[in-house]
Amino acid sequence: MANEMTGEGDIFLECKNLRKSFTVKRKEIRVLKGLNLSVNRGEIVAIVGKTGAGKSTFLRVLSGLEQQTSGSVIFEGHRMENLSNEELALLRRENIGIIFQNFNLLPSWTAYENVEAALLHIGMSKTTRREKVKTLLNNFGLGDRLDNLPSELSIGQQQRVAIARALANEPTLILADEPTGEIDTETAQDIIGHLITPVREKGVTLTIATHGIFPLDIADRVFYMKDGMLVSQQ
Amino acid sequence: MRDSWECAWRELMRRKGRTLTNIFGYLLAVAIMVVLVNALLYSKEATNSILNRVGTHFIAFVPAHIPPCPECSVKSPDEESEGFVAYGVATNLIATSFVDKVKKLPTIYDASAYLLFRFKDQKDGHLFTVGGFDPDDFVVSKTCCAAKDIVKGRFLLPNDRGVVMLEKAYAKLKKLKPGDEITIAGSIFSVIGIVNPPIRPAKADIYMHFDDAEKVINKRMGTSSIHNEANVILVEVKSSKVQDEAITSMKNLLPGDYLVASSYACYRPAAKVMGINEDAAWMLTIIIGICAVILALKSQLSSVIERRRDIGILKAIGWTDGNVVLQILAESILQAMIGGILGCLVAVAILLFVPIEMLSGIGTPAPGAISPLVLVAAFLLALMGGIIAGLFPALAAARQRPADALRSL
DSSP, rough: OEEEOOOSSSEEEEEEEEEEEEEEEEEEEEEEEEEEEEETOEEEEEEEEEEESSSSHHHHHTTSSSSSSSEEETTTTTEEGGHHHHHHHHHHHHHEEETTTOOOOOTOOOOHHHGGGGGGSSOOOOOHHHHHHHHHHHHTTTTTOOOOGGSSSOHHHHHHHHHHHHHOOSEEEEEEEEETSSOOOHHHHHHHHHHHHHHHTOOOEEEEEESSSOOGGGGGEEEEEETEEEEOOO | OEEEEEEEEHHHHHHHHHHHHHHHHHHHHHHHHHHHHHHHHHHHHHHHHHHHHHHHEEEEEOOOSOOTTTTTEEOOTTTTSSSSEEEEEEEEEEEEEHHHHHTTTTTTTEEEEEEEEEEOTTTTOOOEEEEETTTOOHHHHTTTTTTGEEEEEOOTTTOOSSEEEEEEEHHHHHHHOOTEEEETTEEEEEEEEEOOOSSSSSSOOOEEEEHHHHHHHHHHHHHSSSSSSSSSSEEESGGGGGGGHHHHHHHHTTTTTTEEEETTTTHHHHHHHHHHHHHHHHHHHHHHHHHHHHHHHHHHHHHHHHHHHHHHHHHTTTTOOOHEEEEHHHOOOOOOOOHHHHHHHHHHHHHHHHHHHHHHTTOOSHHHHHHOOHHHHHHHHHHHHHHHHHHHHHHHHHSOOOOHHHTOO
């Protein structure tokens, strides 16, 4: 039976009976086992679970990077399973910011270029783009590291670049996969500050997957995930 | 679109080693192609020039001692020494109306009646030949002698009568110069010029107007005079390639295999050998072009495979398949454009500083020129190569699913 975790209010993102399986060496591995979740606009939702619980897969399905085996993801009224690859790419470009587990910065691109990558091909002039990227990186305390490659930045700085990239296109939804997963508590606090402030200011919906380090009191709602199912809600 | 070009340029700058290798590949291919094609064009021009000197003209005549043909007559005062000759062979006469028929053949550029008669000097008994032609006819300059062959005096004009030009060797032998007089069959002629023509099929010791030649021959022949007849037809064909066809057509005009056409036999094998070289060079050019494209394709494909993760990230943050295709294509095209332009410049430098005769292995008085058309064509070919080399990797990159790329990390 599919489990159901719904909120009240303006439903922004909704999952219905979401299932995802992978076939590895002819063996079917069921990662998501029928998730139901509703997230309201401007809400901060944390998905907590151990490694292998299915959190990252869940976020990838929500972002349209992964196609679900069955079930629906409805984002601002659009059924994502009905969208083409091109439409999904455009949806991510215009509405979704993704913070990856391992930052996923482009290693040969500078900090500036990594953030700018999210603003390319949207018809923005080069001058406007430059101003925007510089302002963003300045806000994240990286104004003097624009021309540095990710390998020349600390882990915390790399994560800040990744967050700046996720915020660059002014998304309505941010999906963050373990944003503080590999950093110390002090840096994590700093990162959280940089992430939460613009989210709260602009009313962006934030869905965070974490295995516990993330301070859960920041979230409006917290869901616990185990073996591909949401087992409880706080 | 502009973003794609900018990003492509940045990407090329990031991978300088690979970029320089690809650019060098295009440079080398374009430079070799331009130099080879220019050398080929020059060689072709030079070949045509050589073939045109030997391959577009010939003389035709009907040898004597064969049964008389319908349009021929046999008139010879002294078969042992004097008479109508061509290549030292006694010939029959052909009606000049036959020349008009020859002129109408589609492969013929020009034809002219020519009288070539061997006289015996009545005083010292030496033999000499007299050639009579119409100086107005173009073919005379290719088969007999031309104004440029004059070494002293002047060339025969269409209205000149009672004057002759002497072949240089004959003038030297007889110690004659312009202004002197010479007696032929009892008629006195003024020498107006000395000519020294190169190898020509209808050379004579003395040249004069056709009308004068007819008169002086008739004077020697006595009763069996000639009228509107010639023993040699000078022929210029439209191209060396149609010479065989022209000869066959002419022979068909005179059924019975009477006509003998004498041309330079060397032009056929020469043309063939030159053709083989040309084909080989064209083949080489095409192979070089294909190799360059294959190498660029392989390099671009390797680059895409190396950047699998990067492309996955870009697609994850919103780059569409089209954006990825344009990015990879733009990279490939930029390299091809730079390589193409540099290749053209290198080729121009080579062609300017290395004599084209050395490159083509053939020399003619015509100067070797750098064909702008070849440069443009080579650049466009490089561009096309860039598109082909970029398209497959670009499509492969676009087909890549971002989740797969990210999951495989």
